Amino acid sequence: MSVSIAMASSAAFSVSSSCCTLPYKIYRSFQPHKAHFLKPISVKASSTSLENQPIPLKTGNWQWKFKDNFINIYYEEHERESPKPPKNILMIPTISDVSTVEEWRSVAIDIVQRVGKVNWRATIVDWPGLGYSDRPKMNFNADVMEKFVVDFINAPDSPVSSSENDLVIFGGGHAATITIRATKKGLVKPTAIAAVAPTWAGPLPIVFGRDSSMETRYGLLRETLRAPGVGWMMYNVLVSNEKAIQSQYKSHVYANPDNVTPGIVESRYALTKRKGARYVPAAFLTGLLDPVHSREEFLELFADLKGKIPVLVVSTKGSPKRSKAEMEALNGAEWVSKFVEVPGALLPQEEYPTRVAEELYRFLLENFEFSA
Structure with missing residues (x-):
């Protein structure tokens, strides 16, 4: 299955004691904010069922305590004025070098x-080490990322905390699979999950496998990327340059190369220049953020939710071959409540937000509004 957001099956990888080459992929960014209220914005409706009115956008930082680290986690909230109490949706970005809340913003609005x-x-949250959250030098792995999701949802001071069990979760790429793994363990208890272009294998493992020889090479690459000096040099060559970002966006992050504008490339490039930007990508690229290690384990995660909560899988028409195969393995599975396909590749919620929003809202209607 091809990687979660911005890097994937086109990686070319060779590591020896003296060399490592691999073009790989990424993406985006926007102006960071301190906690405050932004000027209300208005978005043109894509359906007659929408009400075209201003939506207040609140941004802030939530502090995550992990071991001895206190990490500021960036999030933003979208809500329409209404006399009715709100029901919460948590939107979690796809993990990639340029992962950020912005990929979900149009869908949320x-x-x-x-x-x-x-x-x-809707609350959208940046991962620790990505987007506009703090990027400490930590040993990131799938367990750390799962712990973050669990703590963010369950903490008494969480932006999505509620006295009622009313949380719906939308996740892209690895985020969906990590969330489902936490749900299977009973660590979080959402009322529904939508997995958008779900993935489970990092860019290199999906292409080159996980035998002992490759794992040794992944470890070498990972430690090199994390090292002072040489790590930044390699990161700048492989990731943090506009040509590489544009190439990978066009090859498999977006389905339509014409949608990859100079503005997108510039904003994604800006993300790669933030302090500590290389630590999570070093883990993701080499498979340390993979929540499972096989398709069988991937399917078992979904199977365990059968009859417990509604699960929507959103596949894409233009996904890379390996990623597409993993998504298609979920098509027709009795434990998937609904399987749909939309345009796009690894980031449909950003490239085709209206189509993705339509499918997600239909899922909400079928499971919550029709029975309300």
């Missing part, structure tokens, strides 16, 4: 504008 029986509030 679209959904919360819709007027129905349920008043939806």
Whole structure:
């Protein structure tokens, strides 16, 4: 299965004691904010069921305590004014070098504008080490990322904390699979999950496998990327340059190369220049953030949720071959409540937000609004 957001099956990888080459992929960014309220914005509706009115956007930082680290986690909230109490949606970005809340923003605005029986509030959160969250030098792995999701949802001071069990989770790429793994363990208890272009294998493992020889090479690359001096040099060559970002966006992050504008490339490039930017990508690229290690384990995660909560899988028409195969393995599975396909590749919620929002809102209607 091809990598989670911005790097994937086109990687060319060779590591020896003296050399490592691998073009790989990424993406985006936007102006960081301290906790405050932004000027209300108005978004043109894509459906007659939408109400075209201003939506207040709140941004802030939530402090995550992990071991001896206190990490500022960036998030933003979208909510339409309504007398009805809101029901929460947590949107989690796909993990990649340029992962950020912005990939979900248009979808969030679209959904919360819709007027129905349920008043939806959307919270989008950046991963630790990515987006506009702090990027400490830590040993990131799948367990750390799962712990973050669990703590963010369950903490008494969490932006999505609630006295009722009313949380719906939308996740892209690895985020979806990590969330489902935590749900299977009973660590989080969402009322529904939507997995958008779900992935489970990092860019290099999906292409080159996980035998002992390759794992040794991944370890060498990972430690080199994390090292002072030479790590930044290698990161700048492989990741943090506009040509590489543009190439990978066009090859498999977006389905339509014409959608990869200079503005997108510039903003994604800016993310790669933030302090500590290389630590999570070093782990992701080499498979340390993979929540499972085989398709069988991937399918078992979903199978364990059968009959417990609704699960939507959103596949994409233009996904890289390996990633597409993993998504298609979920098509027709009795434990997947609904399987749909939309345009796009590894980041459909950003490239085709209106289509993705339509499918996600239909899922919400079928499971919550029709029965409300």
